[in-house]
Structure formats: C-alpha cells, structure tokens
Amino acid sequence: MREPKCLIDARAVVGEGPLWHPIEQVLYWIDIKNPHLYRFDPRTGEARAWPMPERIGCYAFRRDGSMLVALKSGFHRFEPATGALDPICDPEADLPGNRFNDGRVDRRGRFFAGTMDDEEERFTGSLWRLDPDGRVTRIREGLGIANGIGWSPDDRVMYFTDSMRRVIWAYDYDIDSGLPAGERVFVQLAEDDGFPDGLCVDAEGHVWTAVWGGWRVDRYAPDGRLVQSLRLPVPQPSACCLGGPGRTTLFVTSARIGIDAAILEKAPLAGGLFALEVGVAGQPEALFGG
Numbered sequence: 001m002r003e004p005k006c007l008i009d010a011r012a013v014v015g016e017g018p019l020w021h022p023i024e025q026v027l028y029w030i031d032i033k034n035p036h037l038y039r040f041d042p043r044t045g046e047a048r049a050w051p052m053p054e055r056i057g058c059y060a061f062r063r064d065g066s067m068l069v070a071l072k073s074g075f076h077r078f079e080p081a082t083g084a085l086d087p088i089c090d091p092e093a094d095l096p097g098n099r100f101n102d103g104r105v106d107r108r109g110r111f112f113a114g115t116m117d118d119e120e121e122r123f124t125g126s127l128w129r130l131d132p133d134g135r136v137t138r139i140r141e142g143l144g145i146a147n148g149i150g151w152s153p154d155d156r157v158m159y160f161t162d163s164m165r166r167v168i169w170a171y172d173y174d175i176d177s178g179l180p181a182g183e184r185v186f187v188q189l190a191e192d193d194g195f196p197d198g199l200c201v202d203a204e205g206h207v208w209t210a211v212w213g214g215w216r217v218d219r220y221a222p223d224g225r226l227v228q229s230l231r232l233p234v235p236q237p238s239a240c241c242l243g244g245p246g247r248t249t250l251f252v253t254s255a256r257i258g259i260d261a262a263i264l265e266k267a268p269l270a271g272g273l274f275a276l277e278v279g280v281a282g283q284p285e286a287l288f289g290g
Helices: 261-266
Strands: 005-008 015-020 027-031 036-040 047-051 056-061 067-071 074-079 084-089 098-105 111-117 125-130 136-143 146-151 157-162 167-174 179-188 195-201 207-212 216-220 226-231 237-243 249-254 273-277
Touching: 015 056, 015 195, 027 056, 027 237, 027 249, 036 056, 056 111, 067 084, 067 098, 098 146, 111 136, 111 146, 125 146, 136 179, 146 207, 157 179, 157 195, 167 195, 179 207, 207 249, 216 237
Parallel strands: 015 237, 056 098, 146 195, 195 237
Antiparallel strands: 005 273, 015 027, 015 249, 027 036, 036 047, 056 067, 067 074, 074 084, 098 111, 111 125, 125 136, 146 157, 157 167, 167 179, 195 207, 207 216, 207 237, 216 226, 237 249, 249 273
C-alpha cells in the first residue's frame, strides 16, 4: 500500500462526494460551501469545474451523460455540456434552514439523498428516495447530519451515516421495494474519535468511511470489526470512493473549513483531493434510472 498522494491542492471549503464515473472513467467531486462540481481525469491531469448557484450536497450520473444534482433548493437535472439546470422537485420547501448533503444511487437506479440543518444544530434532516419515475419518498427522518450511504455487493444490506450522532447504521435492504428495515448500529464512534462521514462499500463487502476530525479513513468488515485505518495528512477527511483502473484506488476528499492557523501549519493540504492504492476493488457506481 502506498502513501496518500495529493492529486489536487484544492483548498476546498468542504470537499465532498467523490464518485468514479463507470462510463467516462474519471473522478467527480464537489465543494459544498464554495459550490462547485468538479471533474478530474487522473490519466491526463485534466480538470474541469462547474459553479453551482447554491450549495450542492450530492449528485448522480445518468446514462445519457446528464446528471442529477441535489442543491439546497432540491433535486435538479444538470447538463454538463451546457451548464443548464432544470428543477425536478424540492421535498423540503417548508424547511428553509435545511440543505441536502450526501447521497447515492442503488442498483435499481433510485437516488437516495439525505438532508440536514445547515447550522448543524437541529435534528431536522431526512433521507429521501427519488425514483426514476419522479416519485419522492421519505425513508428516514429526525436526522442530524445525513451522510454516507452504500450497499453490500449482494444488495441485502444498506449502510447509512448520521454524523451528528457519530453512528453508521446497517439495515436489511429490499432491492425490489427500495425500502430498508431492521435498523441497527453498525459503527459507533466515541466522542473523542471524530465523526463518521462519507462512505463506500468495496467488492468484498467491507465499509470504508472517512473520519472527520480523525485524520483517517477506516475500513470495517461486514460484522462491524475495524480491520484497517489509513492515516491522512489532513484532519477533516470527508468522503471516499474506489475507482481508477481496476477500481483499486481510494479517492478521498477533505475540508478546510473551521481549521485554525496552528493546525493548518501542520496540515497545509487541508481541503485537498487525495488518492491511495489499497489493493481491493470497489463496486461500479450505479446510474440513476438503471
């Protein structure tokens, strides 16, 4: 295993949401609070950025080359070729203090995206499911910071994070109905151990989670045992995904927000985009609409 490499010294305010595009074979990621969507090709070093009109929490790929983005004002269709945004729906129009955070698509093409109180004080967040036919369903409410989400390779387990509670839950997942059940604690971090943030699930069914405030990414076995911790040179790793050739590169975003000058001296790459070769493959990213 190699040491983490900083691919881009992005100085992102809140870098988040790395996803490896299964067709384009490039990496996308976002900065939530300096709202941009980014595209990076590790083979060529080519980078591109699209500014967003408001805070962007997550996004998803579509087979036709367009995307879904979850902005503060709800779900939108986004055309990278033109920069056009077309609103789909805003399921929380009655909660102006909330915004979208993390999200992901299941293997039936449904987009799950969670919300949170933008001030990070109230448990007003929910987990929403946007179906390809446009239906929107609330899956879970009473959340602090709705965060990382992913599924086991056999689609029988869904993992979902509430960072404010420092917990990753596991659920029995019904892939036919798109409904989780049987909520149980998969990982609970101690108060002095950081916050579980964005996650991904590898092809062996292990869960990787970025630990905000912990300077690391952890890997957990399906039974909840911690099997690996990877140290990073930044205090606020925010999310991770597996991609690259063979999907064995762990890409990790990080954040610069709220770090004082003394810590920044020790972590000048805070807000950067990192890559590590981990020798285990990830699952292909699912596309909205199947």
